[in-house]
Amino acid sequence: MSDDSVGVYVHVPFCERVCPYCDFAVVAARRLSPDQEQGYVDALLSELERRAESYAGRRLASLYLGGGTPSLLRPASVARIIRRVHETFDAAGSVEVTLEANPGSLERQRLPGFRAAGVNRISMGVQSFSDITLKRLGRAHRAAEARLALAAAREAGFDQLSLDLILAAPGQALEAFERDLEEAVAFGPEHVSLYELSIEPGTPFALADARGQLRRPNETGVLAMLEQAEHRLAAAGYARYELSNFARPGFEAVHNRRYWERRPVLGLGVGAVSSDPPSARAPFGVRRQNTRDLARYLDCTGRAESAEDRDAEIFDAATARGEAVFLALRTARGLDSARFSDEFGSPPRGFWEASIDELVGRGLLEEAPGGDLCLTDRGRLLSDSVFQYFV
Amino acid sequence: MTDVQRIRNFCIIAHIDHGKSTLADRLLDATQALSKRERRAQFLDKMDLERERGITIKAQTVRLRHRARDGEEYILNLIDTPGHVDFSYEVSRALQACEGALLVIDAVQGIEAQTLANAYLAIDAGLEIIPVINKIDLPTADPDKVAQEIEDVIGLDSADALQVSAKEGKGIEALLQAIIDKIPPPAGDLSAPSRGLIFDSWFDPYVGVVMLGRIFDGKLEVGDSIRMMETDIERDIQTLHVIDPHPRKVSSLAAGEVGMIVAGIKTLTEVRIGDTITHAKNGAAEPLPGFVAVKPMVFSGLYPVEAEDYEDLKTALQKLQLNDASLVYEPETSAALGFGFRCGFLGFLHSEIVQERLEREYDLNLISTAPTVRYRVISQDGESFEIESPAALPDASAIKRIEEPMILATIHVPPEYVGPVLGLCQERRGTQRDMAHHGSRVQVRYELPLSEVVFDFHDKIKSVTRGYGSFDYDLLDYRQAPLVKLDVLVNGDPIDALSLIVHKDAAFHRGTELVRKLKEFIPRQMFEVALQAAIGSKVIARTTVKALRKNVTAKCYGGDISRKRKLLEKQKAGKKRMKRVGNVEIPQEAFLAALKLGDS
Numbered sequence: 002m003s004d005d006s007v008g009v010y011v012h013v014p015f016c017e018r019v020c021p022y023c024d025f026a027v028v029a030a031r032r033l034s035p036d037q038e039q040g041y042v043d044a045l046l047s048e049l050e051r052r053a054e055s056y057a058g059r060r061l062a063s064l065y066l067g068g069g070t071p072s073l074l075r076p077a078s079v080a081r082i083i084r085r086v087h088e089t090f091d092a093a094g095s096v097e098v099t100l101e102a103n104p105g106s107l108e109r110q111r112l113p114g115f116r117a118a119g120v121n122r123i124s125m126g127v128q129s130f131s132d133i134t135l136k137r138l139g140r141a142h143r144a145a146e147a148r149l150a151l152a153a154a155r156e157a158g159f160d161q162l163s164l165d166l167i168l169a170a171p172g173q174a175l176e177a178f179e180r181d182l183e184e185a186v187a188f189g190p191e192h193v194s195l196y197e198l199s200i201e202p203g204t205p206f207a208l209a210d211a212r213g214q215l216r217r218p219n220e221t222g223v224l225a226m227l228e229q230a231e232h233r234l235a236a237a238g239y240a241r242y243e244l245s246n247f248a249r250p251g252f253e254a255v256h257n258r259r260y261w262e263r264r265p266v267l268g269l270g271v272g273a274v275s276s277d278p279p280s281a282r283a284p285f286g287v288r289r290q291n292t293r294d295l296a297r298y299l300d301c302t303g304r305a306e307s308a309e310d311r312d313a314e315i316f317d318a319a320t321a322r323g324e325a326v327f328l329a330l331r332t333a334r335g336l337d338s339a340r341f342s343d344e345f346g347s348p349p350r351g352f353w354e355a356s357i358d359e360l361v362g363r364g365l366l367e368e369a370p371g372g373d374l375c376l377t378d379r380g381r382l383l384s385d386s387v388f389q390y391f392v
Numbered sequence: 393m394t395d396v397q398r399i400r401n402f403c404i405i406a407h408i409d410h411g412k413s414t415l416a417d418r419l420l421d422a423t424q425a426l427s428k429r430e431r432r433a434q435f436l437d438k439m440d441l442e443r444e445r446g447i448t449i450k451a452q453t454v455r456l457r458h459r460a461r462d463g464e465e466y467i468l469n470l471i472d473t474p475g476h477v478d479f480s481y482e483v484s485r486a487l488q489a490c491e492g493a494l495l496v497i498d499a500v501q502g503i504e505a506q507t508l509a510n511a512y513l514a515i516d517a518g519l520e521i522i523p524v525i526n527k528i529d530l531p532t533a534d535p536d537k538v539a540q541e542i543e544d545v546i547g548l549d550s551a552d553a554l555q556v557s558a559k560e561g562k563g564i565e566a567l568l569q570a571i572i573d574k575i576p577p578p579a580g581d582l583s584a585p586s587r588g589l590i591f592d593s594w595f596d597p598y599v600g601v602v603m604l605g606r607i608f609d610g611k612l613e614v615g616d617s618i619r620m621m622e623t624d625i626e627r628d629i630q631t632l633h634v635i636d637p638h639p640r641k642v643s644s645l646a647a648g649e650v651g652m653i654v655a656g657i658k659t660l661t662e663v664r665i666g667d668t669i670t671h672a673k674n675g676a677a678e679p680l681p682g683f684v685a686v687k688p689m690v691f692s693g694l695y696p697v698e699a700e701d702y703e704d705l706k707t708a709l710q711k712l713q714l715n716d717a718s719l720v721y722e723p724e725t726s727a728a729l730g731f732g733f734r735c736g737f738l739g740f741l742h743s744e745i746v747q748e749r750l751e752r753e754y755d756l757n758l759i760s761t762a763p764t765v766r767y768r769v770i771s772q773d774g775e776s777f778e779i780e781s782p783a784a785l786p787d788a789s790a791i792k793r794i795e796e797p798m799i800l801a802t803i804h805v806p807p808e809y810v811g812p813v814l815g816l817c818q819e820r821r822g823t824q825r826d827m828a829h830h831g832s833r834v835q836v837r838y839e840l841p842l843s844e845v846v847f848d849f850h851d852k853i854k855s856v857t858r859g860y861g862s863f864d865y866d867l868l869d870y871r872q873a874p875l876v877k878l879d880v881l882v883n884g885d886p887i888d889a890l891s892l893i894v895h896k897d898a899a900f901h902r903g904t905e906l907v908r909k910l911k912e913f914i915p916r917q918m919f920e921v922a923l924q925a926a927i928g929s930k931v932i933a934r935t936t937v938k939a940l941r942k943n944v945t946a947k948c949y950g951g952d953i954s955r956k957r958k959l960l961e962k963q964k965a966g967k968k969r970m971k972r973v974g975n976v977e978i979p980q981e982a983f984l985a986a987l988k989l990g991d992s
Contacts, residue, residue, distance in 0.1 A: 010950055025951070195946075196946040196947055197944070197946045199945070199946055199947070220941055220942055221941075223942060224941060224942055227942075244944060244945075244946070244948075245946050245947060245948075257949055260948070260949050260950050260953065261948075266950055268950060268951075272951065273950075273951075274950040274951045274953075274954075275950075276950070288953070288954055290951070290954075314954060320957070323957065323960075323961075324953065324957055327957070327960065328948070328953065331948060359975075363918060363919070365918065381944070382941060382942050382943070382944060383918055383940065383941075383942070383943050383944075384943065384944050384945070385943040385944060385945055385960065385963070386918055386940065386943045388960050389960050389963050389964040389967060390964075392957055392960040392961045392964055
């Protein structure tokens with residue numbers, strides 16, 4: 002994992018309302034007061050200052066403002082954050098700066114401001130172009146707003162747009178999903194993320210699902226949607242470069258790829274997760290998560306005591322190896338045998354000879370002559386079953 | 393040395409829960425065997441005492457002193473007997489060590505199957521029987537009715553019956569006097585070559601095997617060289633003890649006496665219950681009568697769920713056998729379950745006890761194959777041999793006939809439950825031998841194949857009679873039956889652990905149930921899984937577990953990765969607990985469910 006770059010993730014926990022399937026660290030804040038906003042940004046910047054040391058000398062490759070709903074921040078706040086991050090780290094060429102945005106009217110007006118603040122990529126949480134689906138998902142926005150927001154983003158000069166679509170939403174029929182796909186393709190974003198609705202324990206959806214009230218499409222239905230999506234997006238020039246992500250050539254997400262390639266990411270804010278680079282004490286790196294409690298997080302501001310040490314996970318070789326495989330196999334590029342060997346002293350076959358033979362034999366895994374591994378079409382559908390062999 | 397005329401050796405026999413332990417405790421109290429401090433706790437809880445004394449006492453055998461009405465002090469040896477049906481041989485040996493027995497009968501419940509079984513054993517052993525009607529303090533007690541049952545069912549004179557309440561200590565004095573008056577003192581020739589009956593033994597971590605014996609002739613002294621007449625093992629006596637109620641060293645045990653013998657024996661397998669102990673030189677010519685080598689009746693394979701626990705299981709079985717010589721085991725390999733042991737038990741209760749102890753005391757997670765009995769196979773060329781495992785059954789074409797062990801089941805039940813009991817016995821291929829009304833109870837006797845009771849017969853009796861039925865059995869003989877081997881196949885590979893020997897009429901039903909049950913518990917895999925039940929090459933039932941088509945996590949970014957990985961690890965751990973047959977992963981629950989199907 003010889004790498005001198007760093008990605009910075011900034012978590013903005015505020016949402017106008019909390020979606021019934023969401024289990025992220027979020028706080029419902031219909032209106033974010035200026036004081037609240039400034040207080041949070043102050044805390045972020047003080048955390049950046051405190052923690053930059055562990056990433057000293059690294060060059061900035063990406064900055065990602067996620068949430069929550071980072072578009073609830075005023076452009077001035079976003080600018081403060083971007084500026085300070087740039088002051089902290091030298092750039093490694095052009096830096097991808099992504100902001101997740103909700104397609105609401107408030108955000109729409111702010112898009113030019115975000116652009117001016119230095120954001121160069123927008124990830125728009127469209128989810129669907131069907132009002133019924135959006136309602137069932139408990140989303141605040143409607144399809145018309147999504148269309149306006151996308152147009153506004155183009156108008157503001159964003160030439161890197163990503164669009165989130167959801168699949169297997171409650172009551173969603175294949176035809177409805179196909180219409181979503183068509184409209185997405187017609188708009189022509191550079192990047193599409195396609196997420197199957199997952200039911201997370203503890204969310205209102207989990208409860209409804211347990212009661213059989215969610216009317217989710219069955220397995221056959223979901224498979225048909227997946228197949229249709231891959232087919233339609235491929236025809237429109239989008240490559241499936243990761244299990245849930247499609248992009249036109251050259252527009253793959255720089256920041257998110259860092260996770261699948263296990264490159265260092267400094268995570269700032271409530272509940273943010275960092276992947277510290279390897280050190281003498283932790284040769285395979287450390288993953289740590291900040292507190293998910295906003296009050297506690299704010300409380301740590303300016304104190305020597307840090308908010309992030311709580312859940313530090315120091316990797317041992319075996320855990321790191323397992324993650325290296327299953328994260329890499331999520332991508333179309335697959336697992337680079339040489340890079341793996343550099344880090345762990347032996348190619349994947351040195352650790353999983355029998356498993357690789359079995360998975361290749363079952364047509365789930367493809368092995369290149371040099372030992373690189375990637376999932377087959379069937380392997381992508383059964384990826385979790387494949388990954389179990391390596392963790 | 394005590395005058396033999398003032399020794400009484402007796403035991404207490406009873407159906408379970410009729411108050412045997414409480415009565416024993418009351419006898420201890422009445423004879424002031426225990427100090428006040430000890431009396432506060434139930435004496436049965438003697439773990440701490442064992443630790444303090446550095447020697448274990450397994451049985452509740454104890455020596456009491458009692459001053460009788462004639463002013464003389466008597467030694468009363470209360471000899472313990474094992475508590476359940478699988479140990480009837482051990483019971484018979486313990487009875488042989490006595491001259492009398494207290495037959496305890498619950499004043500509410502009346503005579504039960506075990507009461508009767510034990511009473512007959514005692515009568516066969518030539519014991520003087522004192523009927524004791526216990527729990528007369530209960531409001532629903534009906535001692536007169538029970539007295540009548542004693543006459544009608546057992547044929548004992550109920551005029552001799554004593555009425556007691558062990559709980560309240562009523563009638564205990566009279567009982568002690570009756571023991572002295574009615575039970576004869578031991579016979580035996582002090583000058584004859586020594587003979588002692590071993591009626592119990594256990595392993596003690598400090599001194600090795602401890603034998604509990606009753607001396608019939610002659611005298612054993614510390615330092616004597618002794619010989620076990622059955623196993624032909626010679627040792628020197630290291631210590632002798634009486635238990636009154638704590639082990640106390642004595643220098644000798646003479647004819648009529650009961651005590652513990654320690655002779656440097658290291659393993660229980662060297663000591664057989666019922667063996668005769670004599671002097672190595674100038675010993676007795678003939679052993680005491682009645683020795684039978686105990687043979688296991690019920691067999692099943694025990695396998696560790698985790699293959700790496702095999703050594704632990706082996707050690708646990710070795711340790712368990714130290715205290716339970718009737719447990720036998722030998723290594724066995726199953727294609728489906730890996731390395732394990734084929735174990736033999738005295739009966740199905742015994743097998744349950746052993747498995748429970750292995751799991752609880754040795755913290756093992758086990759898979760047990762369906763219990764089977766010892767079948768007798770007569771091959772086409774006339775050769776006869778016995779098998780204890782379905783896997784050992786040769787091809788059907790090579791078999792002339794198969795014989796299975798039969799039992800005589802004695803069931804006691806209130807009249808209103810006779811119907812369901814008869815139904816159950818018929819279902820289990822039973823043949824009614826007779827039925828008799830005894831007061832408020834009906835005694836039903838059935839000839840049944842042992843294989844039909846090894847699963848859950850006892851439980852079923854309890855459930856169809858709402859707990860009022862009781863059950864006991866004796867082995868009868870071997871009889872021919874149309875039996876077949878039923879195999880279960882997963883994607884064409886037989887699961888040897890699920891093979892069964894069944895009556896041919898039951899095969900289709902069992903086969904269908906087995907594959908249905910398995911399907912319920914086998915998770916979908918990356919490919920289709922065919923489940924079949926077959927007799928030889930003939931498939932009689934089939935079902936399919938459809939292939940898993942999709943198993944994907946959508947999002948996986950910074951915050952999701954650890955959680956995602958832990959989920960994968962958890963799923964993998966779950967898979968690891970499964971057993972692989974061919975390339976199919978089968979969870980332990982599937983085996984358990986299939987094996988539990990039993991005769992339901």
